[in-house]
Amino acid sequence: MTNTQQGQSAPKTESSELDGTGKTVFDGIYTAPDPRPYCETMQALDYAIPKHAQPMFSELFQNYREQSGKQSVRVLDLGSSYGINAALLQFDLELPELFQRYTSPEAQALSTIELMQRDRDDYSNQPAQQTVDMVGFDISAPALQYAQDVGLIVDAVQANLETDEVTTAQSEQLRNINCIISSGCIGYVTTITLEKIIDACAPYLPWMGHCVLRMFSLQQLTTLLQARGYEVEISPELVPQRRFASSEEQEQVVSRLFEMGIDPTGFEDQGWLYAWLITAKPTTLEPDYTMTN
Numbered sequence: 020m021t022n023t024q025q026g027q028s029a030p031k032t033e034s035s036e037l038d039g040t041g042k043t044v045f046d047g048i049y050t051a052p053d054p055r056p057y058c059e060t061m062q063a064l065d066y067a068i069p070k071h072a073q074p075m076f077s078e079l080f081q082n083y084r085e086q087s088g089k090q091s092v093r094v095l096d097l098g099s100s101y102g103i104n105a106a107l108l109q110f111d112l113e114l115p116e117l118f119q120r121y122t123s124p125e126a127q128a129l130s131t132i133e134l135m136q137r138d139r140d141d142y143s144n145q146p147a148q149q150t151v152d153m154v155g156f157d158i159s160a161p162a163l164q165y166a167q168d169v170g171l172i173v174d175a176v177q178a179n180l181e182t183d184e185v186t187t188a189q190s191e192q193l194r195n196i197n198c199i200i201s202s203g204c205i206g207y208v209t210t211i212t213l214e215k216i217i218d219a220c221a222p223y224l225p226w227m228g229h230c231v232l233r234m235f236s237l238q239q240l241t242t243l244l245q246a247r248g249y250e251v252e253i254s255p256e257l258v259p260q261r262r263f264a265s266s267e268e269q270e271q272v273v274s275r276l277f278e279m280g281i282d283p284t285g286f287e288d289q290g291w292l293y294a295w296l297i298t299a300k301p302t303t304l305e306p307d308y309t310m311t312n
């Protein structure tokens with residue numbers, strides 16, 4: 020997609036509040052009982068990062084399968100929300116189609132219970148594209164509950180490891196994770212969360228694929244991963260995440276980028292947030308092969 024095609028205007032969302040990083044606060048849509056408010060808002064902002072991330076995630080799982088000899092991959096999705104990545108990875112669904120499932124007049128007419136029932140039926144009747152056991156990880160209990168109730172995720176870790184420690188129960192849930200992915204979550208979660216998860220998974224090092232907005236420090240993330248025994252690869256090209264929700268958000272993010280020494284010309288100054296795609300694989304592979312799950 021070229022910047023001209025993407026356009027420069029910043030559509031308004033209901034929220035114009037910005038957080039400490041300059042990004043719009045979306046708390047209300049992250050904690051609704053079902054995905055409709057999230058999908059409506061993200062569709063209006065042309066949210067695209069899960070779409071750009073799918074090939075990287077699928078390739079990561081495939082490489083993991085080939086290296087480990089396992090067919091089934093247990094994947095922790097950081098900031099999994101209502102199971103967006105889980106739906107795209109498991110079923111023959113594109114992101115615009117997924118948004119449409121929740122924003123159509125038919126979907127709007129249903130109660131949450133009816134929507135859940137529809138999703139449960141639809142997802143259980145669709146053939147899975149690949150064998151992945153998706154484990155959701157999010158601060159939002161309602162989003163995790165929805166994803167689990169409709170069968171998109173097999174387990175849910177509700178946590179805020181930015182402030183809290185890993186509990187014994189969570190540690191058990193994180194024990195057999197093979198791969199960790201995230202889209203639209205780094206920033207909300209930092210190396211503080213990631214380090215606690217790496218500790219909980221030890222001695223195994225799950226393979227990772229993350230989308231990182233360039234307004235957040237890539238350096239901090241790569242330093243942690245390399246120190247913990249990973250080889251990190253950064254995509255050669257930036258990918259568009261979404262339109263700015265307001266001109267105020269754009270101004271804040273652009274000025275943050277200048278402060279970080281990053282030139283937004285041709286990218287964020289065109290009205291879109293941009294992200295790097297990064298993968299991290301353990302430099303020593305042997306311990307992972309001995310896993311029994």
Ligand SMILES: C[S@@+](CC[C@H](N)C(=O)[O-])C[C@H]1O[C@@H](n2cnc3c(N)ncnc32)[C@H](O)[C@@H]1O
Pocket residue numbers: 049068069097098099100101103104156157158159162178179180181201202203204207208
């Ligand atoms: C932009 S959404 C991304 C959702 C999904 N991955 C996608 O790409 O559509 C960010 C998610 O991060 C979650 N989140 C925010 N702070 C978090 C934290 N401290 N720990 C875990 N998840 C968090 C939010 O609840 C929300 O579901």
